[in-house]
Amino acid sequence: MSTRDWLLDDSPATLTQANLGRAWRMFTALMRNPLAVAGMVIILLLLATALFAPWIAPESPVGQNLQARLLPPSADHWMGTDELGRDIFSRVVYGSRITLMIVALVAVISAPLGLIIGAVAGYFGGWVDRILMGLTDVFLSLPKLILALAFVAALGPGIENAIIAIAITAWPAYARIARAETLTFRNAEYIQAVRLVGGSHGRIIFRHVLPLCTSSMIVRVTLDMAGIILTAAGLGFLGLGAQPPLPEWGAMISRGRTFILDQWWVATMPGFAIILVSLGFCFLGDGLRDVLDPKQGGAK
Amino acid sequence: MATDTTLAVRAGRRARGVGGFVVVTMLTFLGLLAITFFIGRVVPIDPVLSVVGDRATQEQYDAARIAMGLDRPMIVQFLDYVWSVAQGDLGRSISTNRPVAEDLARVFPATLEMATLGIIIGVVLGVPAGVWAATRRGEWVDQVMRVFALLGYSVPAFWLGLVGLAVFYAGLGWVAGPGRLDIFYEGLVPPVTNVMLIDAAIAGDWTVFWNALSHLLLPASILGFFSLAFIARMTRSFMLDQLGQEFITTARVKGVPEWRVIWSHGFKPIRVPLITVIGLSYAALLEGSVMIETVFSWPGIGNYLTVALLNADMNAVLGATLVIGSVFILINKVSDVLYRVLDPRSR
Numbered sequence: 001m002s003t004r005d006w007l008l009d010d011s012p013a014t015l016t017q018a019n020l021g022r023a024w025r026m027f028t029a030l031m032r033n034p035l036a037v038a039g040m041v042i043i044l045l046l047l048a049t050a051l052f053a054p055w056i057a058p059e060s061p062v063g064q065n066l067q068a069r070l071l072p073p074s075a076d077h078w079m080g081t082d083e084l085g086r087d088i089f090s091r092v093v094y095g096s097r098i099t100l101m102i103v104a105l106v107a108v109i110s111a112p113l114g115l116i117i118g119a120v121a122g123y124f125g126g127w128v129d130r131i132l133m134g135l136t137d138v139f140l141s142l143p144k145l146i147l148a149l150a151f152v153a154a155l156g157p158g159i160e161n162a163i164i165a166i167a168i169t170a171w172p173a174y175a176r177i178a179r180a181e182t183l184t185f186r187n188a189e190y191i192q193a194v195r196l197v198g199g200s201h202g203r204i205i206f207r208h209v210l211p212l213c214t215s216s217m218i219v220r221v222t223l224d225m226a227g228i229i230l231t232a233a234g235l236g237f238l239g240l241g242a243q244p245p246l247p248e249w250g251a252m253i254s255r256g257r258t259f260i261l262d263q264w265w266v267a268t269m270p271g272f273a274i275i276l277v278s279l280g281f282c283f284l285g286d287g288l289r290d291v292l293d294p295k296q297g298g299a300k
Numbered sequence: 301m302a303t304d305t306t307l308a309v310r311a312g313r314r315a316r317g318v319g320g321f322v323v324v325t326m327l328t329f330l331g332l333l334a335i336t337f338f339i340g341r342v343v344p345i346d347p348v349l350s351v352v353g354d355r356a357t358q359e360q361y362d363a364a365r366i367a368m369g370l371d372r373p374m375i376v377q378f379l380d381y382v383w384s385v386a387q388g389d390l391g392r393s394i395s396t397n398r399p400v401a402e403d404l405a406r407v408f409p410a411t412l413e414m415a416t417l418g419i420i421i422g423v424v425l426g427v428p429a430g431v432w433a434a435t436r437r438g439e440w441v442d443q444v445m446r447v448f449a450l451l452g453y454s455v456p457a458f459w460l461g462l463v464g465l466a467v468f469y470a471g472l473g474w475v476a477g478p479g480r481l482d483i484f485y486e487g488l489v490p491p492v493t494n495v496m497l498i499d500a501a502i503a504g505d506w507t508v509f510w511n512a513l514s515h516l517l518l519p520a521s522i523l524g525f526f527s528l529a530f531i532a533r534m535t536r537s538f539m540l541d542q543l544g545q546e547f548i549t550t551a552r553v554k555g556v557p558e559w560r561v562i563w564s565h566g567f568k569p570i571r572v573p574l575i576t577v578i579g580l581s582y583a584a585l586l587e588g589s590v591m592i593e594t595v596f597s598w599p600g601i602g603n604y605l606t607v608a609l610l611n612a613d614m615n616a617v618l619g620a621t622l623v624i625g626s627v628f629i630l631i632n633k634v635s636d637v638l639y640r641v642l643d644p645r646s647r
Binding site: 134135137138139141142143144145146147149150151152153154226227230233234237238239240250253256257260261264267268271274275278279282283286 | 327328331332334335336339340450451453454455456457458459462463465466470583584586587588590591594595605606608609610612614617618620621624625628629632
């Protein structure tokens with residue numbers, strides 16, 4: 001029996017086999033969507049760039065060379081150099097690490113937070129639901145960027161605070177999804193069965209409710225990634241996110257602002273990196289949505 | 301008799317609907333106030349220190365603490381905050397040394413002017429583009445529109461602003477540069493509404509009008525691009541739902557011309573949900589203008605907010621957050637109400 005047959009077996013023998021089979025089916029469905037494949041390639045490229053940055057970048061991201069200030073793109077410097085003679089391509093390459101760290105941390109903080117709040121609200125209902133969802137709705141009805149700006153202003157500039165501020169504004173959407181999902185199977189028979197054999201609330205929520213919310217959650221988080229990258233870059237641009245000399249893409253655009261009319265490449269190049277990565281997450285998210293929950297397909 | 305009861309029931313239901321709406325809106329505003337209060341008083345480790353500085357003596361520190369009312373219980377402080385905001389008092393800005401509410405009233409028209417032109421561009425181009433893509437589903441027009449829309453979610457607004465300046469101002473010279481007016485036109489027109497185009501039109505000074513428009517065109521178009529992307533995508537999706545209905549097929553079979561099928565049978569029913577979409581993107585433009593204003597040195601609320609951020613001027617930051625948040629909530633709720641009033645099914 002080949003691996004493929006084992007994965008696609010109609011009556012899997014173990015839980016692992018069933019899960020792997022499901023993942024394999026989703027993967028092949030995703031592979032049939034050209035945009036999703038493009039998105040996946042871009043994100044793999046981002047991961048590889050971040051991982052192998054020291055080997056890819058020809059120069060150090062912070063090493064200055066005042067003799068080579070503001071050079072236009074050439075064979076030596078693919079994206080030119082900035083006002084301190086640093087190679088922009090090398091900085092963009094190292095910047096992928098910062099971007100990746102920001103999106104990963106925001107996702108790791110906000111998705112579980114929203115998931116738990118939403119699942120608790122949906123599972124218990126009543127006044128717990130009303131209070132938690134009231135809070136969620138207030139956050140949802142506010143502009144995200146402005147809220148993040150105000151939080152960073154209070155916390156003080158810096159990359160850690162920017163991550164916290166973005167996470168604070170990102171969780172409500174996940175809470176809404178988790179609650180909606182929880183409501184649909186709160187009274188399902190298998191939940192009642194667990195309750196009947198004496199499963200605690202915590203056990204039911206963590207073992208039986210949350211796992212069922214994950215697929216719509218993955219779609220939503222992927223689609224939100226572009227927004228998170230843009231917000232982080234915006235905070236960096238305003239000088240509230242990553243601080244110099246960190247090669248954060250938004251902060252790099254901000255440095256290049258002064259030279260935009262004569263040395264256009266300083267500000268423009270990091271922007272292309274932001275667009276490429278955001279587009280990658282958008283493409284992948286769109287594809288994942290079609291595969292994971294076809295009922296929500298906005299782009300028919 | 302029966303109709304009377306139904307009418308009474310219906311009136312009662314509507315009154316309860318309106319009452320519920322008011323209560324929900326008030327609660328949302330209260331939530332917004334709770335968040336700004338939380339950001340201003342709880343998040344900073346020591347709000348007193350940020351006012352008096354770290355070289356103050358213990359006596360000065362204590363005096364400032366009492367003067368700021370921070371020795372009172374949190375809930376009293378919060379109610380006090382709500383009360384002063386309700387009276388229009390947002391505190392004093394440390395960078396302009398004027399009441400924040402006054403500052404905001406002065407800068408808000410500039411933002412409104414830019415966002416309004418932006419949404420006009422977004423609607424005028426976005427709605428037809430969405431309808432067009434829906435009627436050509438799967439063809440190249442549709443694909444181009446899809447990539448275009450996704451770009452709207454992926455391009456940083458501030459970057460597009462900078463590139464726009466480099467290309468259309470410095471390179472091609474089609475539009476004027478940053479700011480609202482060329483320097484020698486400043487102060488020529490008496491400020492009436494603080495919306496430059498309207499003020500110039502009132503004064504009948506068309507040179508200033510065209511100069512102001514030339515300054516406005518690029519930032520408004522960039523804002524317009526972002527709402528265009530969203531509006532076109534939503535229009536397409538609504539339109540596809542409609543064009544799949546049986547009455548459309550019936551109309552086509554009857555021999556109704558295609559343009560009438562699209563605009564009369566297909567488009568008419570989606571006008572109502574589109575209003576909600578347009579309302580939401582208008583609110584989003586007010587948010588997007590923060591970045592664009594910074595790039596274009598546009599003296600609006602976004603620029604005011606970022607300047608305040610860099611000076612750690614918390615009263616101004618929170619005041620601007622409060623105003624933008626309130627406008628956001630208001631637009632959200634109004635488009636909600638409009639939807640209910642205009643949609644015959646919800647009557």
